[in-house]
Amino acid sequence: MxxxxxxxxxxxxxxxxxxxxxxxxxxxxxxxxxxxxxxxxxxxxxxxxxxxxxxxxxxxxxxxxxxxxxxxxxxxxxxxxxxxxxxxxxxxxxxxxxxxxxxxxxxxxxxxxxxxxxxxxxxxxxxxxxxxxxxxxxxxxxxxxxxxxxxxxxxxxxxxxxxxxxxxxxxxxxIKSFNISLGFAEILKIAATFDADFFGLLEKNAFTLSGRKDPALFEEVLQRACRLKADVVAKDEKESSLRAMLNFGHTFGHALEKLDGFDRMYHGFGVSCGMYMACRLAEELGLQEHRDTVRLANALYKYNLPVYFPARFGAKDVYKAMLSDKKAAGGKLKFILPCGIGKGKIVEGIPKETVLAAMEKARSGYEKILP
Amino acid sequence: MxxxxxxxxxxxxxxxxxxxxxxxxxxxxxxxxxxxxxxxxxxxxxxxxxxxxxxxxxxxxxxxxxxxxxxxxxxxxxxxxxxxxxxxxxxxxxxxxxxxxxxxxxxxxxxxxxxxxxxxxxxxxxxxxxxxxxxxxxxxxxxxxxxxxxxxxxxxxxxxxxxxxxxxxxxxxxIKSFNISLGFAEILKIAATFDADFFGLLEKNAFTLSGRKDPALFEEVLQRACRLKADVVAKDEKESSLRAMLNFGHTFGHALEKLDGFDRMYHGFGVSCGMYMACRLAEELGLQEHRDTVRLANALYKYNLPVYFPARFGAKDVYKAMLSDKKAAGGKLKFILPCGIGKGKIVEGIPKETVLAAMEKARSGYEKILP
CATH class of the missing domain: 3.40.50.1970 (Rossmann fold)
Structure with missing residues (x-):
């Protein structure tokens, strides 16, 4: 235990x-x-x-x-x-x-x-x-x-x-097997935000973990994910600062879920697409190199998670949906952006045009980044 | 101000x-x-x-x-x-x-x-x-x-x-004038539970206060009532002990409101009848002398508040309704009983028969106690 x-x-x-x-x-x-x-x-x-x-x-x-x-x-x-x-x-x-x-x-x-x-x-x-x-x-x-x-x-x-x-x-x-992928979206999220070593473990053992082939390793992954989150919650229970970091991929993700009418775009899928969009935005702002975006995208792919910004959603509609999210206090958007694997950062005040441009870039690039 | x-x-x-x-x-x-x-x-x-x-x-x-x-x-x-x-x-x-x-x-x-x-x-x-x-x-x-x-x-x-x-x-x-009486039920309650001096002021100025004939005095009464409650809340915000004292009259009162189907038995009226019942129960247990019960009943009367336990309710039905109240944790009844004016006490574990007997005594006695 x-x-x-x-x-x-x-x-x-x-x-x-x-x-x-x-x-x-x-x-x-x-x-x-x-x-x-x-x-x-x-x-x-x-x-x-x-x-x-x-x-x-x-x-x-x-x-x-x-x-x-x-x-x-x-x-x-x-x-x-x-x-x-x-x-x-x-x-x-x-x-x-x-x-x-x-x-x-x-x-x-x-x-x-x-x-x-x-x-x-x-x-x-x-x-x-x-x-x-x-x-x-x-x-x-x-x-x-x-x-x-x-x-x-x-x-x-x-x-x-x-x-x-x-x-x-x-x-x-x-449970249905795609629910395993949905869970790994959040596990990859917390690793990518706080713990490069943990991310490496997830990257390396994707096949074993997503197939639950090693119970002890699977338990260790759960323990590490819970401990990372517990540490954040212990420091900022009511989300006045640090806890917001847990929302990597969620600003975009929630908007996708909402526009989808909570149909096929399950939370984990939204977060997965959202993390990729956040990576592209981080690149636009010079916060992250493209190879780290590729690394995250590949890891998501290994866990059967979507990466592309789906063609059926318009970038402007997503932007509008983000503004109506409860986290958008005072009509200001707050993004959790990666600065390399294991390092997240809260960024506010990004011009609308920059966000829209990053979203368009997240429409594709997937083929190119596959190794 | x-x-x-x-x-x-x-x-x-x-x-x-x-x-x-x-x-x-x-x-x-x-x-x-x-x-x-x-x-x-x-x-x-x-x-x-x-x-x-x-x-x-x-x-x-x-x-x-x-x-x-x-x-x-x-x-x-x-x-x-x-x-x-x-x-x-x-x-x-x-x-x-x-x-x-x-x-x-x-x-x-x-x-x-x-x-x-x-x-x-x-x-x-x-x-x-x-x-x-x-x-x-x-x-x-x-x-x-x-x-x-x-x-x-x-x-x-x-x-x-x-x-x-x-x-x-x-x-x-x-507002309708009987709402003034409903408010004074709670004001008399907090005075009777914690502050004999304040109770004396309410007793003495019933006519002036219930008619709101002296704005400064009326404001003073509100200030004293709020201050008494604020002091209790400051000491025990989540009602683990002291705050329960604010429920003088409420164990009986809530049950009367419930049995009445929240029709004519407004909260203040229920609390008023409930305080009188609590006084009779306190007498049964030797906690309060009859003359203090008379004093409280007379004060309630002066503010047009009911005192009698209404004939249309059965004592056993009221007892059952009290048991279903959210305050009856673990099926145990807790009463706030007076030990003279200005002194309340939390009492648990009173035999059912004693409670029922006190309720029957609260059916009458009103004529006898008028001065």
Whole structure:
């Protein structure tokens, strides 16, 4: 079992990583130690439901599991109505502010469950068991919870750190394989932003890692990704400065997701295209050499991630969508740009024309940069 | 102008009290100093709308007022749907996390607006202009925000301290007179719990105060009530101990409101009946002498507040409703009981029979105790 501690004073919590951990006999004891006699509501989606039910049966021996709330899978469930239903279920089961909301699922489940826990009786407690790679490596760390509004994703939410996170890669056996790629988009992102050595490991072992052929190496990658993010969160929980660095590729990526209507352009794909666009923009500004852009693009390619700025989106439309993002405070765009592998930088005040030109360059160049 | 500061470190804020303050020329400057160039969304209900529009016109000279969101007046608006509409309005007007939500209204408006501000982009900013006496003396102080679920009132919410609170008793000219009584229920509550001297002032000046015949004295009462609550909140913001003392009369009161279906039994009336029940229970337990119960009951009577436990409610039904309240953590009832005027005490573990007996005694005794 591998462990990372998120250091946030009295709100510190452990992230425990272990393959097949969640269905071992001792897991009910582990959760029971955290929840004591307090009530637990498990929240999951229709896709993860079978695993969540199996887990619930196992936990019931040692944990006061009061019920399971299942919502329809998908980003379209990530709204106020689902959060309200989770809270109402909790109220019907007489949960109080000492009770636990246990999320079993991907990023949407974690975000919604954490948000419900944050507002239920002005703040109950929360445990995460992420089942997608994206949630394991990124969204289950850091205490950001959210739901979408028709006007934009993650427009409402709260900061609530969980009591603990349990990462069991065995859950990945049940998900569609492209979800592995989506997770690696965020893992490559954090490595490319902060840790060239980690990036090298990901680059070198792409085949082994994306095929999950070496469980110990896979756990190590999760541990390194979580530790990098935990360190950032420990220094800047509420995103006043450093935490914004985690948004490498996200300014462009969110805009692509939005223009796509959250259809085929999944978050990881948007981030992947967004990182390539950010590389081209960094080149325009003289921050990064082309060979580092090539290195990142090749790594993304190895993990089956898209790189091109898709032809179906107009550069001006993407620019407009970026301006309407919640991060664009006061109508100003903020970009996280690479200055070589492992070094990110926050850049503001870039002229619109420069951004548009970089986007056009990100339309192609992919063939040329393949080795 | 009178002032109270809520001392919460970097989240400290001023409560300013002044009759006709909000429609003076300098008020737009005062708000403008707080909001700077940031966007402001005014939130109000259909009843307060005319005053809010007048205020908006005045503020626009110095403040970036982007719009007014008006929701239908009444507790039935205090739900998720209204919070979602406020957030969507904010998104449509391109508010960001530096923007301000300005509540102009009573307790429902303040609770909903604060909740929307708390979750919009995981936390925007908030200013309160309470227009009911209940909101001026109680709910606008302390940072509790909330909405109701069908399962119970205030079941969802967040803690968000405002940037400032502006209390102008002139707003009371527009409200129905029984709302003055509702406010005095909370004012008498905090005096009876913490400050015998203040209670004496309220007792002595009931006619002058309930008729608002002396503006300076009325402002002083608001200042003293706010200061008492601010001191409690400064010591225990998240209600882990001391803040629970503010719930004198509320354990019974909430149950009465709930059984009534939030119809005629307004919050202040519930709290008033609840305080009398708590007095009778305190007598049963030997904590308070009957003459102090009489003193409180007489004071409530002078402010046109109900005292009797209404015949239409069954004691056992009230007991059951209390158990389902969010404060009843782990199925245990917690009562705030008086030990003489100005001294409250938290008591747990009272036998059900004792509570039921005290409730039956609170059915009557009113005639006997009038002087």
């Amino acid at each position: 591998k462990k990372v501690t998120v250091e946030l004073g009295e709100r510190s919590y452990p992230i425990e990583i272990g393959t097949n951990m969640c269905f071992s006999d001792s897991f009910a004891d582990r959760i029971g130690k955290i929840t004591g006699n307090e009530s637990v509501l498990i929240v999951t989606d229709s896709f993860v439901k079978p695993s969540a039910e199996k887990l619930a049966a196992l936990l019931k021996r040692k944990v006061a599991v009061k019920g399971i709330h299942v919502f329809p899978e998908g980003e379209q469930s990530k709204n106020f109505a689902t959060v309200e239903r989770i809270c109402r279920k909790a109220a019907k089961l007489h949960l109080d502010r000492k009770s636990f909301f246990l999320a079993v699922g991907g990023g949407v489940t974690g975000d919604l469950t954490g948000f419900a826990a944050a507002i239920y009786m002005r703040g109950a407690r929360f445990i995460q068991i992420p089942t997608s790679l994206l949630a394991m490596a990124d969204s289950s760390v850091g205490g950001k919870t959210a739901a979408d509004l028709p006007e934009g994703i993650n427009l409402i939410g709260a900061f609530l750190q969980p009591q603990a996170v349990f990462i069991d890669p065995a859950f990945l056996d049940t | 009178k002032k109270v500061t809520v001392e919460l470190g970097e989240r400290s804020y001023p409560i300013e009290i002044g009759t006709n303050m909000c429609f003076s020329d300098s008020f737009a400057d005062r708000i403008g100093k707080i909001t700077g160039n940031e966007s402001v969304l005014i939130v109000t209900d259909s009843f307060v709308k005319p005053s809010a529009e007048k205020l908006a016109a005045l503020l626009k000279r110095k403040v970036a007022v982007k719009g007014i969101h008006v929701f239908p007046e009444g507790e039935q608006s205090k739900n998720f749907a209204t919070v979602e509409r406020i957030c969507r309005k904010a998104a449509k007007l391109h508010l960001d996390r530096k923007s301000f939500f300005l509540a102009v209204g009573g307790g429902v408006t303040g609770d909903l607006t604060g909740f929307a501000a708390a979750i919009y982009m995981r936390g925007a900013r908030f200013i309160q202009i309470p227009t009911s006496l209940l909101a001026m003396a109680d709910s606008s102080v302390g940072g509790k925000t909330a909405a109701d679920l069908p399962e119970g009132i205030n079941l969802i919410g967040a803690f968000l301290q405002p940037q400032a609170v502006f209390i102008d008793p002139a707003f009371l000219d527009t």
